[in-house]
Amino acid sequence: xxxxxxxxxxxxxxxxxxxxxxxxxxxxxxxxxxxxxxxxxxxxxxxxxxxxxxxxxxxxxxxxxxxxxxxxxxxxxxxxxxxxxxxxxxxxxxxxxxxxxxxxxxxxxxxxxxxxxxxxxxxxxxxxxxxxxxxxxxxxxxxxxxxxxxxxxxxxxxxxxxxxxxxxxxxxxxxxxxxxxxxxxxxxxxxxxxxxxxxxxxxxxxxxxxxxxxxxxxxxxxxxxxxxxxxxxxxxxxxxxxxxxxxxxxxxxxxxxxxxxxxxxxxxxxxxxxxxxxxxxxxxxxxxxxxxxxxxxxxxxxxxxxxxxxxxxxxxxxxxxxxxxxxxxxxxxxxx
Amino acid sequence: xxxxxxxxxxxxxxxxxxxxxxxxxxxxxxxxxxxxxxxxxxxxxxxxxxxxxxxxxxxxxxxxxxxxxxxxxxxxxxxxxxxxxxxxxxxxxxxxxxxxxxxxxxxxxxxxxxxxxxxxxxxxxxxxxxxxxxxxxxxxxxxxxxxxxxxxxxxxxxxxxxxxxxxxxxxxxxxxxxxxxxxxxxxxxxxxxxxxxxxxxxxxxxxxxxxxxxxxxxxxxxxxxxxxxxxxxxxxxxxxxxxxxxxxxxxxxxxxxxxxxxxxxxxxxxxxxxxxxxxxxxxxxxxxxxxxxxxxxxxxxxxxxx
Numbered sequence: 001x002x003x004x005x006x007x008x009x010x011x012x013x014x015x016x017x018x019x020x021x022x023x024x025x026x027x028x029x030x031x032x033x034x035x036x037x038x039x040x041x042x043x044x045x046x047x048x049x050x051x052x053x054x055x056x057x058x059x060x061x062x063x064x065x066x067x068x069x070x071x072x073x074x075x076x077x078x079x080x081x082x083x084x085x086x087x088x089x090x091x092x093x094x095x096x097x098x099x100x101x102x103x104x105x106x107x108x109x110x111x112x113x114x115x116x117x118x119x120x121x122x123x124x125x126x127x128x129x130x131x132x133x134x135x136x137x138x139x140x141x142x143x144x145x146x147x148x149x150x151x152x153x154x155x156x157x158x159x160x161x162x163x164x165x166x167x168x169x170x171x172x173x174x175x176x177x178x179x180x181x182x183x184x185x186x187x188x189x190x191x192x193x194x195x196x197x198x199x200x201x202x203x204x205x206x207x208x209x210x211x212x213x214x215x216x217x218x219x220x221x222x223x224x225x226x227x228x229x230x231x232x233x234x235x236x237x238x239x240x241x242x243x244x245x246x247x248x249x250x251x252x253x254x255x256x257x258x259x260x261x262x263x264x265x266x267x268x269x270x271x272x273x274x275x276x277x278x279x280x281x282x283x284x285x286x287x288x289x290x291x292x293x294x295x296x297x298x299x300x301x302x303x304x305x306x307x308x309x310x311x312x313x314x315x316x317x318x319x320x321x322x323x324x325x326x327x328x329x330x331x332x333x334x335x336x
Numbered sequence: 337x338x339x340x341x342x343x344x345x346x347x348x349x350x351x352x353x354x355x356x357x358x359x360x361x362x363x364x365x366x367x368x369x370x371x372x373x374x375x376x377x378x379x380x381x382x383x384x385x386x387x388x389x390x391x392x393x394x395x396x397x398x399x400x401x402x403x404x405x406x407x408x409x410x411x412x413x414x415x416x417x418x419x420x421x422x423x424x425x426x427x428x429x430x431x432x433x434x435x436x437x438x439x440x441x442x443x444x445x446x447x448x449x450x451x452x453x454x455x456x457x458x459x460x461x462x463x464x465x466x467x468x469x470x471x472x473x474x475x476x477x478x479x480x481x482x483x484x485x486x487x488x489x490x491x492x493x494x495x496x497x498x499x500x501x502x503x504x505x506x507x508x509x510x511x512x513x514x515x516x517x518x519x520x521x522x523x524x525x526x527x528x529x530x531x532x533x534x535x536x537x538x539x540x541x542x543x544x545x546x547x548x549x550x551x552x553x554x555x556x557x558x559x560x561x562x563x564x565x566x567x568x569x570x571x572x573x574x575x576x577x578x579x580x581x582x583x584x585x586x587x588x589x590x591x592x593x594x595x596x597x598x599x600x601x602x603x604x605x606x607x608x609x610x611x612x613x614x615x616x617x618x619x620x621x622x623x624x625x626x627x628x629x630x631x632x633x634x635x636x637x638x639x640x641x642x
Contacts, residue, residue, distance in 0.1 A: 024499075048495070051529070056488045056522035063492020066478070067500065087519075090482045091489050095471060096405040130406055154407060 003167040005139035009102075009160065010035035012143045013072075014042045021046075023150075026061055026073045028054050034074035034104045035162050058084040061099040062091035070098050070150060077103025077118030077159060081125060088155075093128040096154040100146075106135065106159035106195060107247030107276070108293065113283035118159075119276050123252020125157040126224045133224040135159035136175070137198040139167040141221055144174030151177065159195060166199060175221050178228035186214025189304055190238030194220045194254045196286075197245040197274075197295055203319050204297040208304055211312050214238075215304070226257040232265040241270035243303045245295055250275035272303050342385055346578045349446040350380035354605045355637045356442040360455055361619055362630050370609065370616040372439045374542035374575065374600035378509065379443040381581035382538065387507055388427045390420025397451045398465045398474050405471075415464070416477035418449045424502035428493055430478050432486025433511040435617075436540075437469035437476075444475050484517035486510065487537065491523050494535045507536045513545035515556040521566060524593070528567025533589035540575065542602040548614040560597055568595045575600035608633060 017023045017039060025039045026048045040047040050057040054075060061071040073080065080088065080103050092099045103121055110116045125133045132152050136142045142161055149156040169181070183198075184205055193201040198219045205215045216237040222228065235242055235258065242262060246254040255273030262271055276293045290296040297319045305312055337345065353376040361367030396418055403409045416422050419429055431440050438458065444450035454474065457463035464472045471479045480486035487508050494506040514520050527535055539559075547553045556562070560570045571584035575598025584596045602616050603609045608629050609616065621627040 045499075049529075050526065051522075053519075053522035053526065055484075055519040056491070056526055059485050059488030059519075059523075060492035060495065060526065063478075063489040063494075064496045065492075066489070067493050067496025069496050069499070086482055087485060087488070090479050091485050094405065094479050096407070129404070 003139075004164050005167055006164055007035050007162065008139040008142045008165050009162060010038045013146070014038045016146050017043065017046070020070075022068060022070050024048055024064060024069050024071045026050050026057055026071050028052055028057050028075045028079060030075050030104070033076075033162075034102065034160075036074045054079045054084040055087045058087035058099070059091035062095065062097050065097035065099055070100065073099060073101045074104070076105045076116060077121045078105070078116060080157070081118060081121040085124060089128055092155050093130050096130040098150070098153060099155050100149045101155070101157045102160045103157060104160050104162055106161075108281050108289040109161070109196060109247065109286060111283045111285055114280045117281050119249050119281065120252065121157070121159065122223055122248050122254070123256075126252060126257070130154045131224065132156045132177075133222070134175070134177075135195045135221055135223055136161050137195050137219065137221065138169055139165045140169040140171050140173065141175045143171070148175050148177050161196070168199060168202065178222045178225060180228055180231060180234060181219040181221075182216065182234060183219055184209065184215050184217040185237065186216050187237065187239055188214035189240050189307055190216045190218065190235055190242045191300065191304075192218045192220060192235070192242060192244045192254065192258050193246065194223065195247045197247055200290065200295070200297045201245060201300055204300040204304075207314055207318050208301065208312070211314065213304060213308065213312065220254060223254060223257060226261060231261060232267065235262055235265065236267045236269070238269070240307045241272065243272045243274065243300065243307065245274040245300055247295060248275055250277055270307065272307060274299055274303055343578055346377070346380045346384040349384055349443065350376040350578070351605075351638070352446040353379060353439060353442040355634070355639070356445060356455060357438055358606065358630065358634050358637065360438060360458065362627070362634050364459075365627070366618065366620040368435055368438050368617075369606065369619040370542070370544060370602040371436045371540075372442065373604045373606050373609070374544070374602045375436060375439055375509075375540045376605070377576045377578050378538050378540055378581060378598050378600075379439055380446075381578045381585075382429065382507065382509070383443050383447045383449075385582045386536075386585045387419070387429055388505070389429065390423070390426060392417055392420055392449055395448050395451045396474070398454045398457050398463060401462055401464050402472065412472070414471045414477040415474045418444055418475045419477070422477065423504065424497070424500065425504050427505045427507050428477065428490070429475070430480060430486045430490045430506065430508045431469070431476060432480045432508055432514060433483060434469040434476070434481035436509070436511070437466065437473060440469070440475045441465060450474050483511075483514050484519040487514070487520060488523045490535060491527055491532065494527075494532050495530065497534060498532065505534045505536055507538070509538045509540070511545070512539055512541045512543065512550055512556060512559065515559060515562070516554045524563060524566040524568050527593040531591045532593055533591050535593040536585055537593065537595045538581070539595060539597050540600055541597050542600045544602045544616050546617045552614065563595050568593050570595050570597060572597045572599065574598075576604055606633065
């Protein structure tokens with residue numbers, strides 16, 4: 001039975017920041033929603049309330065870096081990437097300052113609808129020079145991403161998970177920058193996933209493997225830079241091709257970086273990109289939206305069948321039950 | 337320097353700023369002349385008496401462009417050394433509207449911080465003396481020019497300085513057009529909420545912006561009442577009165593950020609420019625006769641020696 005951790009960032013942040021006096025937390029009226037309330041209560045002098053004013057917050061963060069501080073900006077991903085893009089670019093990214101931006105509610109992880117769903121954040125942040133882009137997929141990565149982000153001497157954007165978060169990877173196997181995790185090895189198809197899609201792929205790949213399909217499953221947490229050791233061999237491992245699956249638009253995210261890498265490395269195989277296809281989304285539950293946008297375990301099975309050119313007779317019943325979260329979870333500050 | 341001599345020196349700097357920018361405009365068939373006319377006394381007051389900063393050991397020759405900040409660009413540096421470098425007990429200066437860069441460069445020359453030939457590199461490919469300066473440009477240390485971002489970056493510095501408990505202030509120069517920007521009001525609100533009184537903002541209220549007169553583009557008045565209502569402390573002064581500018585800046589901190597609204601004349605010292613109103617943002621000569629009028633003005637300009 002997979003372990004689920006409640007609010008892993010909330011407790012981890014307090015522990016992690018205890019001996020780091022230069023670390024500040026900036027929040028734009030979403031403190032509990034971004035699990036920074038524990039930090040606020042433990043270190044009130046290092047908690048900077050910015051109000052609903054993200055443009056000012058991002059430039060203030062840049063100014064704080066110039067006085068030697070490390071600001072951890074906490075808000076929803078959409079408000080970092082869309083509302084304050086110019087400020088992130090000119091006050092943070094251009095001067096290569098160590099602002100660490102924690103974007104919550106990545107992709108369709110929220111039923112808050114199009115206004116709250118960051119489906120373009122990876123594309124936007126990847127485009128910025130000097131920016132490092134990370135994405136968490138489980139409690140272990142949520143807990144270890146602080147060390148990873150702060151070891152980078154420049155700006156870092158992190159797609160963060162909150163609430164009830166599964167632990168897919170052992171707590172003693174932390175995220176490492178630029179190092180993809182190879183979860184399964186096989187010779188037929190390479191499957192590359194990130195974020196919440198990795199859990200879906202775990203379900204599908206177990207059933208696929210049982211049917212004799214050789215899957216190389218690679219989990220990626222560093223979306224920029226995408227040049228880690230062994231990546232080309234992993235991409236080339238699947239003889240039929242590569243399938244990417246991500247909680248983001250297919251343009252500019254994981255599917256794009258994998259495709260670019262394959263072309264650059266001369267890996268002449270088909271690449272099928274599963275993700276949100278040039279569309280906004282709407283308010284609904286996570287499982288519904290993942291099914292609707294074709295980024296769940298069944299979608300991956302269908303893509304593998306297409307790439308293999310054969311029907312494998314796998315149905316929903318064969319997959320482990322899709323994890324359904326109640327919209328009004330006790331672990332969330334509000335039902336977003 | 338005694339008070340009276342200081343005023344004389346500051347006015348000499350202001351006159352020199354106008355002359356250098358006029359000279360540059362004549363030589364290059366265009367320039368940001370109205371900004372020099374309106375803000376010469378502000379820059380002069382800042383560099384002769386307001387800013388608590390060090391002098392470089394000698395006037396600095398502008399460096400060539402050395403790339404943008406990036407991992408591996410070890411040779412990168414900002415233009416802070418023209419202001420004597422960064423120290424916790426000294427002020428940091430941020431020019432927010434970098435369309436005033438030419439004025440800043442002229443001020444640096446007039447105050448012995450930049451070599452006199454530094455303006456020869458203005459807007460020359462491969463030079464750091466950029467037309468709309470970046471943080472590698474002389475006298476700059478923060479990436480401004482995307483209007484509205486200078487104040488907030490200064491606010492971050494000021495907050496950092498308060499957290500560290502160090503005395504150096506952050507002095508920001510802004511244009512009145514920047515008060516049309518929502519972010520500016522976010523920053524004022526933030527400073528008021530957090531009680532930051534180590535920020536000093538000089539605003540060149542020249543009533544001019546790119547499209548013309550501020551009032552015709554998007555009114556910001558009453559600016560003093562608006563800022564005060566957001567929790568700022570406001571002093572309104574004649575922006576060409578150096579004594580008034582310096583005096584307002586010496587008010588004892590009272591928990592509020594201080595805004596010095598310097599009411600200025602965008603044609604001050606160059607009356608022939610008035611015929612171009614309301615479009616004064618960038619001066620370009622329309623014909624030979626037009627150019628001759630400015631050349632004659634330059635020829636008649638008194639050259640104040642340091």
